[in-house]
Amino acid sequence: MSKKVHFFDFSTKRILSNDLSILDSDRLRLLYYGLVLSFFTLFILLADVLYQHHTILSIIIGVLFVASAMLFKFLTYKPRWTVISHLILIVGTLANLANIFIAIQNVNVVTVEAIIMILLFSFYMLGQRFGLIYSLVNIIPVVTLFILQYNNDYIIDLKPEIVDESTTIIGVFASFILIIFIHSHFYSAFIRTIKELKETSDKQSGLNVEFEKAIEKAQKSGEAKSDFLSTMSHEIRTPLNAVIGMSDLLITGNPRADQVENLEVLKFSAGNLLSIVNDVLDFNKIESGKLIFENIKFNLVELMQNICGGQMMTAQTKGLLFKLDVDNTLSKKMVFGDPTRITQIVFNLVSNAIKFTAEGNILVRVTCIEDRNNRVNVSFSVKDTGIGIEQDRLDMIFEPFIQESISTTRQYGGTGLGLAIVKRLLELQGFKIKAISKPGVGSEFSFNMEFPVSIEVYAGSTHHNQPQWIAENSETLSAIRMLIVEDNPVNVILMKKLLSKWNIVPSIAENGERAVELVQYGNFDIILMDLQMPVMNGFDAAIEIRKMSNPQKSDIPIIALTASALFDIRERVQESGMNDYVSKPFKPNELFEKIQTLVAKLPAAATLKYSDSPVTPQ
Known part of the structure; x- marks a missing residue:
C-alpha cells in the first residue's frame, strides 16, 4: 500500500496490488474516482459562485477544489488511503462548518447532504470509531446552530451570502451523485467480499477434506510402517534366534578348539546383525514418540x-x-x-x-x-x-x-x-x-x-554367576509340564535342545488353536507362547485360555516369546492375559529365570494335580 509511483503517473494500476483485500482495493478506487468526480463538480461550483460574486463561498469552494487536486496527486504518488481519508474528512468538515457558520449562516439541503456524505465516507473508509468521531464533529455544531437561531443568539458581523437556485441545484445534484457513488461502490465491494468469503470457505472445505484424507493416508502409512517393521523384525529375528541359540548350545557342548573359534565367529556375526536390527527398531520407536521410560529401583x-x-x-x-x-x-x-x-x-x-x-x-x-x-x-x-x-x-x-x-x-x-x-x-x-x-x-x-x-x-548383589546358577537348579524344573506353542520347526528343535539341558520334556503345539485344545484336555504348569502364528495367534490363544472355566487351567502362567517390533507389545501381552514376555533372540538365562519365578508362584501341589491325564510330548 506504500508502493511509490512516478509523479506524473495517474493510473490506478500502480496504486493497486494483488496482496490487497477486496475492501482495501475498493477504498482506493473510491478515493481515486471520488476525487476525480469532486474535482470536476467543485470546478463547476467554483465557476458558478465566482460568477455570482460570492466571496466567502468562492474561497471555501476554491480551497476544496485545490485540496481535491492535491489529494488526488498524493493518492497516485503514495497510495496511503487512511491518511488521505483523514485529510479529506478534516478539510470537508472545516469547509462545511465555515459554510454553515460564516458563508450562509444557515442549514440548507446542500449542507445536510454534505454532512450525510461525510458520515458515510468516514464510516466506510475508516471504520466505526472514526465514523462516530467525524459524525459528532459535524452534527453537534449543526444542532448548536439550530439552538442559537431558535433563541436568536447567533449574530455575527458578516452578512450571509444568498445563493440562487442554480447553485443549489448543482450542489444537490453533485451531492446525490457522490452519495450514490459511495453507496454503490461499497455495496459492490460488500457483495464481492461475500462471494470471496464463500469461495474461500468452499476452498477451505475442500482443503479440509483433502487434509483429512492426508491424515488418514498418513495414519495408514504409519500402520503399514509399523506392520512392516513388525513383520521384518519377526522374519529377521526368528532365524537369528535359531542361529544364536544353536551357537550357544554348541559352545556349551564341549566342542573342539577349532570349532569353538568358528562358533564364536558365528555368534559374534549374528550378534552384530541383531544389534543393527535393534538399532533401527529402537530409533523408529524413539522417533514415533511411543517410547515409555520406566521408574524402578536399582544400584x-x-x-x-x-x-x-x-x-x-x-x-x-x-x-x-x-x-x-x-x-x-x-x-x-x-x-x-x-x-x-x-x-x-x-x-x-x-x-x-x-x-x-x-x-x-x-x-x-x-x-x-x-x-x-x-x-x-x-x-x-x-x-x-x-x-x-x-x-x-x-x-x-x-x-x-x-x-x-x-x-x-x-x-x-x-x-x-x-x-x-x-x-x-x-x-x-x-x-x-x-x-x-x-x-x-x-x-x-x-x-x-x-x-x-x-x-x-x-x-x-545376591545374584551368582547365572550359568552356574542354572546348572545347580536345573533339577528343580525337571518335573515341570511345559507347553511350547511355536510354528517354526527350527525354533522347536532349538527349544527342545535347550530345555533338555534343564531336564524338561515339553509338549508342542504348532498354532494357537491347537494350544487351546491341548490346555483344555491336558495339564500344564507353564506355557511358552509364540505370538505370530497361523490359524490362531498367541494373543487370541491366551485370551481363550484365560476364559476357561477351570481356574487351574485359566490361571496357567504364560510367557510370550516374540520377535515382533511392535511398540505396544508389552501392553498387548498384558491385555491378552499373559504373565510376561521374552524377546527373540532370547538369552537362556533370562528365560530360565522367568520360568523359575512364575513356577515358584504356583501352589505347592500344582505340578502334581493332573498326573492322571498326561499329554504325550510331540
Whole structure:
C-alpha cells in the first residue's frame, strides 16, 4: 500500500496490488474516482459562485477544489488511503462548518447532504470509531446552530451570502451523485467480499477434506510402517534366534578348539546383525514418540559393572586398557530411573569408543557431582584415545545414519544410529549429551543425569554367576509340564535342545488353536507362547485360555516369546492375559529365570494335580 509511483503517473494500476483485500482495493478506487468526480463538480461550483460574486463561498469552494487536486496527486504518488481519508474528512468538515457558520449562516439541503456524505465516507473508509468521531464533529455544531437561531443568539458581523437556485441545484445534484457513488461502490465491494468469503470457505472445505484424507493416508502409512517393521523384525529375528541359540548350545557342548573359534565367529556375526536390527527398531520407536521410560529401583554401581563387564573383555581382545571408575558415594545408594535406557546409552558410547580406538585406553567415569537428601546429580563420561572427530562435524555425528566420514563408515561399519539413539534418549528425559574431540587424540562424551534416591540402603548383589546358577537348579524344573506353542520347526528343535539341558520334556503345539485344545484336555504348569502364528495367534490363544472355566487351567502362567517390533507389545501381552514376555533372540538365562519365578508362584501341589491325564510330548 506504500508502493511509490512516478509523479506524473495517474493510473490506478500502480496504486493497486494483488496482496490487497477486496475492501482495501475498493477504498482506493473510491478515493481515486471520488476525487476525480469532486474535482470536476467543485470546478463547476467554483465557476458558478465566482460568477455570482460570492466571496466567502468562492474561497471555501476554491480551497476544496485545490485540496481535491492535491489529494488526488498524493493518492497516485503514495497510495496511503487512511491518511488521505483523514485529510479529506478534516478539510470537508472545516469547509462545511465555515459554510454553515460564516458563508450562509444557515442549514440548507446542500449542507445536510454534505454532512450525510461525510458520515458515510468516514464510516466506510475508516471504520466505526472514526465514523462516530467525524459524525459528532459535524452534527453537534449543526444542532448548536439550530439552538442559537431558535433563541436568536447567533449574530455575527458578516452578512450571509444568498445563493440562487442554480447553485443549489448543482450542489444537490453533485451531492446525490457522490452519495450514490459511495453507496454503490461499497455495496459492490460488500457483495464481492461475500462471494470471496464463500469461495474461500468452499476452498477451505475442500482443503479440509483433502487434509483429512492426508491424515488418514498418513495414519495408514504409519500402520503399514509399523506392520512392516513388525513383520521384518519377526522374519529377521526368528532365524537369528535359531542361529544364536544353536551357537550357544554348541559352545556349551564341549566342542573342539577349532570349532569353538568358528562358533564364536558365528555368534559374534549374528550378534552384530541383531544389534543393527535393534538399532533401527529402537530409533523408529524413539522417533514415533511411543517410547515409555520406566521408574524402578536399582544400584548405579552394580548397573555400571554389568554394562562394562562384557565390554572390558572386548577391549582387552583389542589390546586396549579399559578402566571403570565409579564414585564410592554411589555404592550404597538405591536410585530410581530406567536402567534399561541407561544401559543402552552407556553401552552405545562404550561400544563406539572401543570400535574407533585402535590403541591406548578407554575410561568410563561416573561421578556424583551433587548429593542432596533425596536426589543425586550424576555425571557420566566415556573417554577414549581413538581416531577423534573434526570440530565442524561434532554436531553431525548425532544425526541418524551419519558417521564422521564415508571412509569411517567403510572402515568401521555400523549404521550410524548409536549416537543418534543416545542423543534422543537423553533429550526425551530432559538431558543433553556433550562431546569433546580432537582428530588423532581421542574423544570424550559426557552427560549429567539426576536421580531420586530411595531410603533403602543397597546391601550388595545376591545374584551368582547365572550359568552356574542354572546348572545347580536345573533339577528343580525337571518335573515341570511345559507347553511350547511355536510354528517354526527350527525354533522347536532349538527349544527342545535347550530345555533338555534343564531336564524338561515339553509338549508342542504348532498354532494357537491347537494350544487351546491341548490346555483344555491336558495339564500344564507353564506355557511358552509364540505370538505370530497361523490359524490362531498367541494373543487370541491366551485370551481363550484365560476364559476357561477351570481356574487351574485359566490361571496357567504364560510367557510370550516374540520377535515382533511392535511398540505396544508389552501392553498387548498384558491385555491378552499373559504373565510376561521374552524377546527373540532370547538369552537362556533370562528365560530360565522367568520360568523359575512364575513356577515358584504356583501352589505347592500344582505340578502334581493332573498326573492322571498326561499329554504325550510331540
